[in-house]
Amino acid sequence: MTYHHFVIPFNIGVAVLFAIILVKFTIWIVKLEPVDKKLIRKNFFSIKTLEAVKESFMEGLLHRKIFMVNPVLGYMHMSLAFGWFLLIVFGNFQAQFYTRTVIHPPHYPIFFNFFVTSPDEYLFKASFEFLMDLLLLFILTGLMIAITKRFYSRIVGLKKTTRLKFFDRLALGSLWLIFPLRLFAESFTSGIHHNGNFLTGTLGDAFAKFLPVEQLALPAWWGYSIALGAFFIALPYSRYMHIPAEILLIFLRSFGVRTRRNYSSYSDIEVRSCSRCGICIDACQINKSLGMNTIQSVYFLRSIRENNVDDEKLFTCMLCGRCENVCPVGIQLSDLRVTQRTKNGVRNTSSYDFLNPPPYKIADVVYFAGCMTHLTPAIKKSMLKIFDIAGVNYYFMDSDKEACCGRPLILSGHYENAAKLIDYNKKLIKKSKAKVLVTSCPICYKTFKEDYRLDIHVMHHTEYILKLVEVGILLLEKGDSRVVYHDPCELGRGLGIYEEPRILLEKVSRLLPSDDEKENALCCGGSLAGFNLSSAQKNAIRDDALASLMKSNPDKLITSCPLCKKTFSRGTKVQVQDIAELIASSAYVPEKKKISLKPEAEPVPVLS
Amino acid sequence: MTKKVVIIGGGIAGMEAASTLSRMNIDVLLIEKKQQLGGHVGEWDHLFPNFRNAREITRSLLYDLQDKHIKICTSTEITGISKKSGKFEVRTTQQQTFKADSILLSTGFDLFDARKKEEYGYGIYENVITSVDLEQKLKESNVLTMASGVIPKRIAMIHCVGSRDEKSGYFHCSKVCCITAVKQAIEVKQKLPHAEIFCFYMDLRMYGKKFEELYREAQEKWGIQFVRGRLSEAAENMDGSLQIKSEDTLSGRPLKMNVDLMVLMIGMVPSESTTFLGKMLGIHFSEDGFINHDDIHLENNLTNVPGIFTAGTVTSPMTITDTIADARSAALKIATYIS
Ligand SMILES: Cc1cc2nc3c(=O)[nH]c(=O)nc-3n(C[C@H](O)[C@H](O)[C@H](O)COP(=O)(O)OP(=O)(O)OC[C@H]3O[C@@H](n4cnc5c(N)ncnc54)[C@H](O)[C@@H]3O)c2cc1C
Ligand code: SF4
Ligand code: SF4
Ligand code: SF4
Numbered sequence: 037m038t039y040h041h042f043v044i045p046f047n048i049g050v051a052v053l054f055a056i057i058l059v060k061f062t063i064w065i066v067k068l069e070p071v072d073k074k075l076i077r078k079n080f081f082s083i084k085t086l087e088a089v090k091e092s093f094m095e096g097l098l099h100r101k102i103f104m105v106n107p108v109l110g111y112m113h114m115s116l117a118f119g120w121f122l123l124i125v126f127g128n129f130q131a132q133f134y135t136r137t138v139i140h141p142p143h144y145p146i147f148f149n150f151f152v153t154s155p156d157e158y159l160f161k162a163s164f165e166f167l168m169d170l171l172l173l174f175i176l177t178g179l180m181i182a183i184t185k186r187f188y189s190r191i192v193g194l195k196k197t198t199r200l201k202f203f204d205r206l207a208l209g210s211l212w213l214i215f216p217l218r219l220f221a222e223s224f225t226s227g228i229h230h231n232g233n234f235l236t237g238t239l240g241d242a243f244a245k246f247l248p249v250e251q252l253a254l255p256a257w258w259g260y261s262i263a264l265g266a267f268f269i270a271l272p273y274s275r276y277m278h279i280p281a282e283i284l285l286i287f288l289r290s291f292g293v294r295t296r297r298n299y300s301s302y303s304d305i306e307v308r309s310c311s312r313c314g315i316c317i318d319a320c321q322i323n324k325s326l327g328m329n330t331i332q333s334v335y336f337l338r339s340i341r342e343n344n345v346d347d348e349k350l351f352t353c354m355l356c357g358r359c360e361n362v363c364p365v366g367i368q369l370s371d372l373r374v375t376q377r378t379k380n381g382v383r384n385t386s387s388y389d390f391l392n393p394p395p396y397k398i399a400d401v402v403y404f405a406g407c408m409t410h411l412t413p414a415i416k417k418s419m420l421k422i423f424d425i426a427g428v429n430y431y432f433m434d435s436d437k438e439a440c441c442g443r444p445l446i447l448s449g450h451y452e453n454a455a456k457l458i459d460y461n462k463k464l465i466k467k468s469k470a471k472v473l474v475t476s477c478p479i480c481y482k483t484f485k486e487d488y489r490l491d492i493h494v495m496h497h498t499e500y501i502l503k504l505v506e507v508g509i510l511l512l513e514k515g516d517s518r519v520v521y522h523d524p525c526e527l528g529r530g531l532g533i534y535e536e537p538r539i540l541l542e543k544v545s546r547l548l549p550s551d552d553e554k555e556n557a558l559c560c561g562g563s564l565a566g567f568n569l570s571s572a573q574k575n576a577i578r579d580d581a582l583a584s585l586m587k588s589n590p591d592k593l594i595t596s597c598p599l600c601k602k603t604f605s606r607g608t609k610v611q612v613q614d615i616a617e618l619i620a621s622s623a624y625v626p627e628k629k630k631i632s633l634k635p636e637a638e639p640v641p642v643l644s
Numbered sequence: 645m646t647k648k649v650v651i652i653g654g655g656i657a658g659m660e661a662a663s664t665l666s667r668m669n670i671d672v673l674l675i676e677k678k679q680q681l682g683g684h685v686g687e688w689d690h691l692f693p694n695f696r697n698a699r700e701i702t703r704s705l706l707y708d709l710q711d712k713h714i715k716i717c718t719s720t721e722i723t724g725i726s727k728k729s730g731k732f733e734v735r736t737t738q739q740q741t742f743k744a745d746s747i748l749l750s751t752g753f754d755l756f757d758a759r760k761k762e763e764y765g766y767g768i769y770e771n772v773i774t775s776v777d778l779e780q781k782l783k784e785s786n787v788l789t790m791a792s793g794v795i796p797k798r799i800a801m802i803h804c805v806g807s808r809d810e811k812s813g814y815f816h817c818s819k820v821c822c823i824t825a826v827k828q829a830i831e832v833k834q835k836l837p838h839a840e841i842f843c844f845y846m847d848l849r850m851y852g853k854k855f856e857e858l859y860r861e862a863q864e865k866w867g868i869q870f871v872r873g874r875l876s877e878a879a880e881n882m883d884g885s886l887q888i889k890s891e892d893t894l895s896g897r898p899l900k901m902n903v904d905l906m907v908l909m910i911g912m913v914p915s916e917s918t919t920f921l922g923k924m925l926g927i928h929f930s931e932d933g934f935i936n937h938d939d940i941h942l943e944n945n946l947t948n949v950p951g952i953f954t955a956g957t958v959t960s961p962m963t964i965t966d967t968i969a970d971a972r973s974a975a976l977k978i979a980t981y982i983s
Binding site: 410411412413414417435437571575601602605606 | 877
């Protein structure tokens with residue numbers, strides 16, 4: 037026997053699920069930007085597809101990243117996803133071994149224990165039976181955690197990540213029922229036939245003692261099939277849509293598709309891929325230091341899905357990137373926020389006519405201090421000193437602070453205006469014929485790298501100074517001050533520069549470790565992006581970050597961003613310096629060289 | 645048995661309170677952490693609003709301290725204070741212990757650290773000084789020069805540095821710096837008649853007796869120019885002069901100007917030492933960081949701890965006139981309390 041009427045709900049469910057997902061995926065892909073489609077065509081037949089398969093497996097099924105952040109949560113996700121996946125795969129093998137054919141109706145392996153009750157032997161019979169029971173147990177333990185978590189958080193009154201809607205409820209309810217019903221159905225059936233393995237067999241025999249298992253078995257199989265069917269039909273309209281969406285996301289991402297300036301079809305896929313795991317809430321300092329939990333990424337993404345993005349969610353966030361760093365799905369949370377700012381921001385229409393190009397200079401290196409560095413002149417002065425000691429032929433492009441790099445405008449969602457400034461600066465950079473652009477501000481740096489499309493080297497001064505030291509143009513003296521280093525959000529998480537400052541600091545001081553380093557560094561609170569935060573709130577965030585940095589009682593707090601420096605120095609008595617200041621005070625000129633340091637000295641070889 | 649009061653802080657507030665109490669036959673112990681009495685006033689040269697020599701004030705107050713009821717401990721700091729059945733026990737760095745019926749806090753204010761306002765370049769650019777540096781220069785020398793020794797032609801006085809500034813963390817107005825700027829501008833002009841002097845202000849607080857008159861004199865007689873606008877930043881030119889940027893908020897235009905010397909009118913901020921003592925004693929502070937009064941109108945020498953009183957700038961910025969009045973009133977309140 038390979039068919040019974042009770043399989044109808046399951047089959048309908050599977051058919052509907054595949055049809056809807058197919059339609060959704062098609063719409064998403066068709067709506068992608070032309071550049072993105074090009075990327076897909078280019079990379080489809082390449083190693084990237086294989087990598088995506090691997091990643092889907094690691095993240096979609098094993099949930100490796102969630103596991104690393106929170107093992108219990110990871111186990112829960114893994115047992116449900118991976119356990120179920122294995123149940124299907126091995127169920128199919130079992131059916132194939134039994135029937136010795138490859139093809140059979142899709143429901144056959146799912147309801148195998150209903151159809152096959154005879155004691156006929158087939159290859160690996162005992163192993164299959166044991167494995168299938170084990171997998172069922174594995175899934176059921178995960179389910180227990182899921183149910184406990186839901187009720188526990190309700191009992192302790194925690195704010196939940198989700199407001200459940202009809203389809204969510206349907207999907208959740210049926211998901212909870214699927215595996216217990218399978219357990220009962222299989223146990224009842226094995227209670228009748230006295231087969232089954234350690235779980236279903238034992239339970240079946242026990243049930244048979246006091247329950248009319250003959251009457252109960254069929255309704256249980258019906259229930260199991262209906263629960264499956266209901267889950268599949270509800271899935272595309274429920275939060276569980278994140279599962280297929282994430283798989284698609286993984287493939288597109290590995291082909292190089294990204295959310296760029298504007299909200300695209302890919303952004304939509306990202307928004308739907310959020311699993312509501314809530315990990316982003318814990319990472320956010322606005323939650324930790326201010327106890328405010330309404331704006332974090334999980335809520336923000338929900339507001340995009342429900343079309344009710346508000347100013348609070350958009351403009352309170354500091355775009356520090358801490359949530360993005362831990363998001364197991366790898367959603368571009370900061371970029372998504374910026375796209376929404378662009379969409380919802382108030383138009384600011386300045387023509388920037390007032391900009392008149394300053395006289396430029398032909399040089400090897402262009403130095404762009406940045407507006408923030410002009411407000412922390414010690415950094416600027418130190419950089420100029422370093423250039424002079426190293427004898428670099430440089431052009432101080434914004435010495436008069438003419439045009440800003442454009443980033444603050446981008447962060448507030450005014451991309452068109454930023455474009456005018458970008459255009460202006462680009463012309464100056466071109467005219468200087470320099471091969472390297474050095475900036476002191478990570479905020480500018482990111483925009484030079486990502487928005488300017490310059491064909492010269494763009495470097496933050498930490499990288500540039502290290503280069504100067506490595507090629508031997510800049511000599512440093514080791515001091516004995518004990519320093520702790522703060523990774524600025526934009527330089528660290530934003531651009532992955534963690535090692536250069538540390539190598540430099542090791543050379544001139546005694547670098548102490550701190551609790552929240554590198555990817556996990558805290559935001560100083562001074563972010564330009566947190567428009568809605570009051571100064572009291574920013575100070576609270578700053579003070580918590582300082583408390584963490586000051587644990588080792590350093591002599592100095594070193595950072596590499598003018599904004600971090602400014603923010604921190606107002607909150608502590610400990611001296612706060614930019615790395616350039618410490619380097620400038622540790623640099624020395626060898627006796628011989630001093631003589632050749634006249635203005636007309638030979639230009640030093642360009643670093644690139 | 646005579647009652648005894650310990651006064652912590654020998655600035656003008658502590659000095660005036662001590663002599664007032666002694667005249668009421670109350671024993672006083674005046675503790676000062678520095679070598680000399682007088683507090684900040686000891687550092688000033690000539691005073692607003694009438695250019696009186698500051699030494700006259702400290703000398704006169706010192707004279708009044710010569711009384712058998714007064715004992716003075718200088719170079720002494722407090723290490724601990726405890727309260728047992730209404731009496732205080734004060735321990736000092738000199739390993740002494742004193743008993744007291746009441747304590748007067750007259751620990752004064754701290755000066756805002758201008759380096760925290762890095763965009764103005766104090767400590768980075770050699771021609772940026774503070775009002776306190778200027779006061780020293782006026783006291784010590786007859787000429788005022790740039791770091792290079794050259795006579796400055798253009799000088800900018802910047803108001804509200806570290807006051808009324810959310811970003812620096814201080815919202816309050818320091819009250820004395822507007823009029824100090826006017827006073828110092830006139831003094832500089834007297835020394836350097838050819839210099840141009842600009843005061844950059846947000847509002848001018850000319851509330852005291854003779855303040856407005858002095859302000860008018862500065863404009864009419866001395867040609868000092870007042871520009872309404874907050875300075876955004878300063879940059880150093882090659883020759884050490886400074887380029888300053890501000891917005892002229894009266895004309896609504898951004899303003900750039902080169903000056904040879906920049907004077908930062910630094911504000912008065914809550915003193916660290918007061919915060920330390922206050923925490924030890926369980927005293928309440930208001931949001932601005934100064935000691936709080938529960939009744940701001942009628943009981944402005946009382947703290948929330950019975951027996952502990954305040955005098956002078958521990959509670960808010962004050963001029964000398966107001967500090968002296970506050971100290972006398974504190975003495976009266978203490979005398980009533982202990983009898
Ligand atoms: C730049 C500037 C110029 C000014 N010019 C004038 C002017 O021309 N005319 C005018 O009327 N006013 C002027 N003032 C205001 C004047 O300085 C104050 O009114 C006066 O100093 C207040 O005196 P005080 O005793 O309250 O505080 P302070 O002068 O601060 O004295 C406090 C004293 O307590 C001591 N102390 C602190 N902590 C402890 C401790 N824990 N233990 C022991 N001792 C301690 C300190 O060492 C200090 O001696 C000026 C203020 C500034 C900032
Ligand atoms: S945004 Fe990422 S971290 Fe936050 S709930 Fe969604 S999947 Fe989890
Ligand atoms: S970017 Fe930073 S501030 Fe914004 S939600 Fe994420 S963690 Fe919070
Ligand atoms: S007195 Fe004048 S300069 Fe001083 S804080 Fe008040 S307004 Fe500013």
